[in-house]
Amino acid sequence: VVVSVGSADGAVATASPGTLTFTPANYAVAQTVTLTGTPDADAANGATSLSLTAVGATAATVTVTVTDDDVLGIETSAGSLTIGEAGTGTVGVRLTAQPAGTTVVAIASSDTAAATVTASLSFTTANWNVYQNATVAGVNDPDVASELVTLTLTSGTLPMKTVGVTVTDDDTLGIVTTASAVALGEAGTATF
Secondary structure (H helix, E strand, O other): OEEEEEEOOOOOEEEEOOEEEOOOOOOOOOOOOEEEEOOOOEOOOEEEEEEEEOOOOOOEEEEEEEOOOOOOOEEEOOOEEEEEOOOEEEEEEEEOOEOOOOEEEEEEEOOOOOEEEOOEEEEOOOOOOOOEEEEEEEOOOOOOOOEEEEEEEEOOOOOOEEEEEEEEOOOOOOOOOOOOOOOOOOOOOOOO
């Protein structure tokens, strides 16, 4: 008796060997079927069924559940970024695995008086692994201090991701006078 072994969905799991042969000498000896989970890009568990059929025999079915090893998370192209006070820069954002549907990543600046950022990016099952750029813009201020800002990226229950941004100040500390020259008499006074 030749038993055919087949997976209903090879994209979830495959079975090997494809056939088992039983004879009068080995019919009572168990033969091993090896199941192999098929790697995929999504983070969802998979399920399929394994069918065992033979001519003249009642078919058997085995339910197969494949636990996915992908972890859905947020990934950035850099962990830090340096921009000028009135300049801009970008940081790439993508997901680590294929989501079940549209996933929106919200991006917030810890100090919008120092740097602003693109508010959110949307990822689908088609573009989840392609970096999308979040634009970070330095805010011009009158002081001479550089600022450190943290960008926080969040989406539902996904682990939070942060990117450090250094905003390099472009102001110069100097002394300003109301006149570049003053004329006065030998015993006189003048102000500036």
